[in-house]
Amino acid sequence: MSEPALRERAAELRVTGTETVGLYTLLRVEAGPIAPGRPGQFFMLRPPGHVLPRPMSLCLHTDGELCFLIDPIGPGTRALCAMSAGETLHVLGPLGNGFDLDVPRPLLVGGGIGIAPLPYAAQVLGEVPAILGFRTSLHAEAAGLLPGALVVVEPELVTSLLPPGPGDVLACGPEPMLEAVRRLVPDAQLAWEAPMACGYGACYGCVVEIEGHLQRLCVAGPVLRAA
Amino acid sequence: MSVAILNASGCLDALTAPDVARELDAFVTKTITPEPREGNRPVRIAETESGMLNSIGLQGPGIDALLSEVLPALAAHGLRVWVSVGGFSVADYAVTCERLDGRDDVDVIELNLSCPNVEEAPESQAEIVAGCRGRTAKPLYAKLSPATWDIAETARAVVSAGADGLSLVNTMRGMALDPVTLRPKLGRGTGGYSGPALRPIALACVAACAQAVEVPIVGMGGVSTGLEALELVAAGASVVSLGTVLFADPSAPGRIRAELFDEAVARGYADPLDARGVANR
Numbered sequence: 457m458s459e460p461a462l463r464e465r466a467a468e469l470r471v472t473g474t475e476t477v478g479l480y481t482l483l484r485v486e487a488g489p490i491a492p493g494r495p496g497q498f499f500m501l502r503p504p505g506h507v508l509p510r511p512m513s514l515c516l517h518t519d520g521e522l523c524f525l526i527d528p529i530g531p532g533t534r535a536l537c538a539m540s541a542g543e544t545l546h547v548l549g550p551l552g553n554g555f556d557l558d559v560p561r562p563l564l565v566g567g568g569i570g571i572a573p574l575p576y577a578a579q580v581l582g583e584v585p586a587i588l589g590f591r592t593s594l595h596a597e598a599a600g601l602l603p604g605a606l607v608v609v610e611p612e613l614v615t616s617l618l619p620p621g622p623g624d625v626l627a628c629g630p631e632p633m634l635e636a637v638r639r640l641v642p643d644a645q646l647a648w649e650a651p652m653a654c655g656y657g658a659c660y661g662c663v664v665e666i667e668g669h670l671q672r673l674c675v676a677g678p679v680l681r682a683a
Numbered sequence: 684m685s686v687a688i689l690n691a692s693g694c695l696d697a698l699t700a701p702d703v704a705r706e707l708d709a710f711v712t713k714t715i716t717p718e719p720r721e722g723n724r725p726v727r728i729a730e731t732e733s734g735m736l737n738s739i740g741l742q743g744p745g746i747d748a749l750l751s752e753v754l755p756a757l758a759a760h761g762l763r764v765w766v767s768v769g770g771f772s773v774a775d776y777a778v779t780c781e782r783l784d785g786r787d788d789v790d791v792i793e794l795n796l797s798c799p800n801v802e803e804a805p806e807s808q809a810e811i812v813a814g815c816r817g818r819t820a821k822p823l824y825a826k827l828s829p830a831t832w833d834i835a836e837t838a839r840a841v842v843s844a845g846a847d848g849l850s851l852v853n854t855m856r857g858m859a860l861d862p863v864t865l866r867p868k869l870g871r872g873t874g875g876y877s878g879p880a881l882r883p884i885a886l887a888c889v890a891a892c893a894q895a896v897e898v899p900i901v902g903m904g905g906v907s908t909g910l911e912a913l914e915l916v917a918a919g920a921s922v923v924s925l926g927t928v929l930f931a932d933p934s935a936p937g938r939i940r941a942e943l944f945d946e947a948v949a950r951g952y953a954d955p956l957d958a959r960g961v962a963n964r
Contacts, residue, residue, distance in 0.1 A: 461702035462700045462702055462703055462933050463702055463703065463706075463933055463934050463937075466932070466933060466934055500931075502931055506730065507730055507731075507733070507734060507735055507878045507879065507927060507931065508728075508730045508735055508927075508930060508931055509930075509931050532730065546931070546932070548933065650725065651725075651726060651727075651728050651729070652728075653728045653730075653735060653737070653927075653930040654929070654930035654931075654933075656699060656700050656933065657696045657698075657699030657700065658694060658695045658696050658699070658700060658929055658930060658933075659693075659694070659728065659737065659739075659930050660693070660713070660722065660727070660739045660742050661727045661728035661737060661739070662725075662727075662728075663722070663725055663727065663742070664725065669721065670721050670722060670724075670725075670742065675699055
């Protein structure tokens with residue numbers, strides 16, 4: 457299905473509130489005219505006072521709200537986490553290619569802030585197994601967004617929870633985790649991350665090496681097949 | 684014709700965002716080189732307090748693919764096209780201009796004489812313009828760097844060499860460091876600085892060149908509102924290009940065009956173009 461024109465995917469949305477989830481923040485906004493898209497797609501959120509927006513995947517879609525899980529690691533993400541109810545947030549999306557959910561035996565695999573798109577994937581898929589890994593038990597509080605998930609904390613790694621014959625792996629997490637999953641599950645769908653200025657193919661800032669060439673992750677991904 | 688609004692080269696891909704490109708009076712391609720280029724290794728972008736750095740490094744498909752694939756696709760979208768041309772020698776620029784010369788789907792050739800992210804050609808900017816002038820009858824616009832002591836002198840030199848217009852300004856070389864490691868954020872160390880911080884510099888360059896030469900000027904640098912576009916016109920531009928703002932706001936062309944008219948009318952100008960050069964009187 458073709459998506460609406462880019463300009464129709466942009467809107468000023470009203471922030472309805474924020475919640476602390478372990479060391480992360482869940483930012484909630486009224487969806488307005490913006491569609492939630494497919495899990496693994498992303499949205500560009502413009503932090504107040506910043507020149508560039510930040511790419512975020514949708515974490516939850518509930519009651520006409522879009523919720524984004526954000527790790528406040530820099531000035532932009534901190535500004536997003538500091539927004540309060542009633543403020544407006546410029547949102548562009550959904551963008552990029554999400555997960556292919558039409559698979560027989562999905563297994564969600566997440567690491568750290570990379571769990572962000574998985575709760576929405578679980579909403580769409582219904583009951584689905586999930587395995588998650590975090591740096592600390594404080595970070596692991598975010599696992600509450602995926603009830604029933606198996607959780608490990610470092611030094612144990614999430615790949616230790618991968619069962620033999622893991623099924624159709626849908627993974628998002630830090631690069632070393634994705635590389636490890638790629639080695640173990642050659643047909644996994646992996647959601648990657650890169651710094652982006654625009655999210656829609658304009659800036660060429662987000663290139664990653666795909667099949668031996670530098671390609672724009674926002675256009676070719678962010679979900680790519682492992683092999 | 685009122686003030687035309689374009690994208691700055693490298694700030695929009697009309698094939699991934701055709702509805703955005705259609706809001707422009709013409710689409711300016713990413714800089715094309717004779718051979719395909721992978722561009723620089725990541726990290727390629729970094730936000731700063733009042734702008735952004737990019738270090739893309741002229742990634743592109745090369746002139747063959749531009750001619751056979753990109754230009755026909757742009758024409759299918761009904762877009763008027765300016766082609767930005769780059770290179771590492773006069774010969775690079777000249778051969779590319781020659782191949783664009785006969786194309787009906789190209790309106791203007793913009794010579795990117797000032798990319799801060801690759802090695803520069805050893806020849807002067809005027810020598811490059813002169814080398815291209817002999818190879819094409821297309822209008823030639825020279826895109827100049829603001830990082831020069833006397834940009835008016837460069838403007839006079841490139842116009843004498845045959846430039847039909849000026850594009851002012853390109854980004855300036857800058858650097859940002861990771862606050863923890865104190866290492867450069869960009870893979871190549873430095874990048875081109877654009878966005879709001881570039882705007883006063885662009886205004887000064889446009890004003891200086893408008894008073895030095897008679898050719899049309901495309902003004903660009905940090906414009907994000909109609910009033911800021913009108914200021915570039917007041918400094919002497921007759922065309923305004925949008926760069927960094929497009930990354931944050933794909934609706935910028937239509938919004939800024941409407942704001943530009945309102946701001947002109949609010950100041951007693953029937954058309955924004957009537958304000959051209961008032962800053963220099």
